[in-house]
Amino acid sequence: MSLRTVVVYAWTLILVRLGSKRFLGKFSAFDIIVAIMLGSIMSRGINGSGAFGPTLVSGLVLLGAHWFFAWLSKVVKPFGGVVKGEPTLLIKEGALLDDALRENKISRRDIEEAMRIQGKEPAFDRVKEARLERDGTVSFIPYPAEPKVIELEVRDGVQKVRIELKSG
Secondary structure, eight states: OHHHHHHHHHHHHHHHHHHOGGGGSOOOHHHHHHHHHHHHHHHHHHHTSSOHHHHHHHHHHHHHHHHHHHHHHHHSHHHHHHHHOOOEEEEETTEEOHHHHHHTTOOHHHHHHHHHHTTOOSOGGGEEEEEEOTTSOEEEEEOOOOOEEEEEEOTTSSOEEEEEEOOO
16 A cells, blocks of 8 residues: 555656646635545555555546546636636726626635735725736736825925925
């Protein structure tokens, strides 16, 4: 069983590395399902509840199906929305969209927390748009910052200096 564990581990590591960097980053439901299924399939090879060779091949077939669905979702836009989901608008022009929040079971405090985590002050009036992304994170698009204008005058002369400071 120990030898099977080492072989299955090595094979699964190869599959995950071949799969894509998605396995190692933020998961969409699409990726989570594949990760759970891959773990379930490979465990059969370790504990002997499934034949060893077919278990390894099944993992490869699952990876192939994942690649195919990822490719298909890229090529056929409506299929991508079904498989990977669509982002949801949560804030528009500084206003929380209550229906979208309720539908996604997100509270005002959840949005404030997401803003703090991203280093933003929780002030909705400064947010042009916020979206719940397909991977479950919330992204924020702030209003463009107004430039800060500083005017300096020289007392004994007629010169005036105007300085505009733009952030970003």
